Each structure stands twice: as C-alpha cells, then as structure tokens.
Amino acid sequence: MNIPSITLNDGTPMPQLGFGTWQLVDEQCYPAVRKAIELGYRHIDTAAIYGNEEEVGRAVRDAIAAGDATRDELFIVTKLWNNQHHEPEVAFQQSLARLGLDYIDLYLLHWPCPKQQQYISAFEGMAHIQGLGTVQSIGVCNFYPAALIELIEKTGVVPAVNQIELHPGFPQFELQKLDKELGIITESWSPLGQGKILAEPTTVRIAQVHGKTPAQVILRWHIQQGLVPLPKSAHNDRIAENLNIFDFQLTEAEIAELSALDSGRIGPDPMEFPE
Ligand code: A2P
Numbered sequence: 016m017n018i019p020s021i022t023l024n025d026g027t028p029m030p031q032l033g034f035g036t037w038q039l040v041d042e043q044c045y046p047a048v049r050k051a052i053e054l055g056y057r058h059i060d061t062a063a064i065y066g067n068e069e070e071v072g073r074a075v076r077d078a079i080a081a082g083d084a085t086r087d088e089l090f091i092v093t094k095l096w097n098n099q100h101h102e103p104e105v106a107f108q109q110s111l112a113r114l115g116l117d118y119i120d121l122y123l124l125h126w127p128c129p130k131q132q133q134y135i136s137a138f139e140g141m142a143h144i145q146g147l148g149t150v151q152s153i154g155v156c157n158f159y160p161a162a163l164i165e166l167i168e169k170t171g172v173v174p175a176v177n178q179i180e181l182h183p184g185f186p187q188f189e190l191q192k193l194d195k196e197l198g199i200i201t202e203s204w205s206p207l208g209q210g211k212i213l214a215e216p217t218t219v220r221i222a223q224v225h226g227k228t229p230a231q232v233i234l235r236w237h238i239q240q241g242l243v244p245l246p247k248s249a250h251n252d253r254i255a256e257n258l259n260i261f262d263f264q265l266t267e268a269e270i271a272e273l274s275a276l277d278s279g280r281i282g283p284d285p286m287e288f289p290e
Contacts, residue, residue, distance in 0.1 A: 018031060018058075025152050027120070029176075030056075031238060063093060094156060124156065179202070
C-alpha cells in the first residue's frame with residue numbers, strides 16, 4: 016500500500032493518511048489498530064482523553080513484534096488534554112508510559128481552551144520536551160486564527176500540524192489557507208463528517224462514477240487538497256476500504272461539488288470549548 020508522505024515544517028515525513036482511534040475503546044481498539052497496521056496504515060492517531068493509549072500501544076508493539084511494520088515506519092500521535100496544560104511534561108511522560116513506547120512521533124495540544132489562558136505555556140513545555148528527543152514533532156489541534164497567530168508570536172515556534180474538524184460539510188477553507196501560509200499541515204478530524212455526508216446524493220453519484228464508495232470519495236477529497244484525513248472504523252472491511260483510495264482521481268469540478276455540501280460544524284467551537 017503506497018500511502019503518500021507529507022513533509023512537516025521540521026523536516027519530518029508523515030504518512031498522509033492516518034488511522035483515527037477516537038471512540039475505539041475496550042475490546043474494539045486493539046483488534047482495529049492491529050488490523051489497520053496489518054493492512055498498511057502507518058500513522059496512528061490517539062489522545063490521552065480517548066482512554067485507549069494502553070490498547071493502542073499494545074497493538075503497535077504487537078504489530079512490530081509480528082513483523083507487520085517496524086517502529087521506524089510507524090508514525091504515532093497522541094495529545095495533551097485540557098486539564099494538564101499546566102504540566103505538559105508530566106502529561107507527556109504519562110502518555111508515553113501508557114503507550115509503552117520509547118518515543119512519540121507527534122505530540123499535539125488537543126484544544127486551545129482560551130478561557131484557561133494556558134496554551135502558550137503548555138506549548139512552550141511541549142517545545143521543551145521536543146528538545147529532549149522523546150518526541151519528534153509538536154503541533155496543535157482545534158486552533159483558530161487568532162490563537163494560532165498569538166501562539167507563534169509568543170513562543171517563536173510554528174506548530175508542525177493543526178488538526179481541526181474538517182470534511183466537505185465543514186471545509187474551513189480560510190483556516191486551511193492560513194495554515195498553509197504559516198507552513199502548518201492541516202489534519203482533518205472526523206474526515207467523513209461522522210458518516211453524515213456519505214448518503215448525500217452528490218457523494219453517492221460521484222462514487223458511482225469512479226466505481227468507489229462514498230467514504231473513499233470523501234477521503235480522496237481530503238488527499239487531493241493536501242489534507243491529512245484520520246478516518247476511524249471498528250470494522251475490518253471499512254478499515255480496508257478507507258485505505259484503498261490511491262488508485263483514482265477526482266476532477267476539480269467534483270472536488271468543488273463536494274465542497275458545496277457545506278453544512279456546518281459537528282463538534283464544539285474551539286473558541287467556546289470547554290464552556
Ligand atoms: P464504524 O466504526 O462503525 O465503522 P469520522 O471519522 O468522520 O468521525 O466518521 C467515523 C464514523 O464513520 C464512524 O461512525 C464509523 O463507523 C463510520 N465509518 C468509517 N468508515 C466508514 C466507511 N468506509 N463507510 C461507512 N461508514 C464508515
């Protein structure tokens with residue numbers, strides 16, 4: 016499986032398609048992550064708040080032991096939760112221990128939480144950890160323009176990644192443009208719009224034209240715009256389906272048609288969250 020690689024602003028290569036693990040908990044998580052790596056996913060996205068770092072780490076370690084991938088080939092991502100902005104080093108060590116890994120490829124600040132007013136010091140702490148060698152790259156999630164600009168001005172560090180809610184129902188073109196201008200790669204969480212846009216007649220029609228499924232067409236929409244989608248599924252057939260997106264090309268007109276599905280965000284507004 017030939018997943019394209021994107022180069023982050025610190026020179027690190029990152030597989031352009033990742034496997035999301037939000038809501039994959041308990042007995043669902045381990046087999047899904049094992050299957051994903053066995054099938055060819057190399058980028059796995061978790062977070063402290065998902066409550067599945069132990070299972071993700073065990074699946075990664077077992078996949079390596081089984082010869083499905085080497086640690087070098089894998090790109091493992093986790094995130095600092097909102098209640099530990101004041102202690103990023105402690106939170107990071109806890110995540111590393113739960114994952115049972117020697118290092119993390121990318122550590123992300125999960126939400127800016129503007130009411131807490133701690134994202135500057137949290138990100139400075141993350142930059143400090145990066146210098147120590149147990150994390151390769153650092154970035155943010157859910158950062159809106161004002162927070163992103165302030166973060167860069169005050170810390171002098173440009174995040175490698177901004178992981179935001181992004182799908183044809185909520186394409187966030189202005190934020191995508193700003194990320195690009197700043198040299199930040201935009202990652203898409205809930206890339207399938209949590210399944211809601213798959214049944215749209217436009218998606219179904221374009222899928223039929225290409226002999227693909229609606230999910231594959233939506234994921235292709237992300238890939239062709241240079242985004243990094245992180246689809247998740249607990250089902251083996253869908254895990255495989257979501258990987259099989261590198262043998263067809265959408266036209267510019269089809270990308271525009273899908274982008275016109277714009278229906279608003281599904282998740283919380285980062286300027287308000289948490290209330
Ligand atoms: P499931 O885990 O039961 O397969 P998003 O990544 O946008 O948040 O969407 C995830 C949702 O989409 C999950 O409910 C997942 O359900 C479902 N999903 C994932 N892949 C596919 C697919 N290829 N076709 C249909 N639904 C999918």
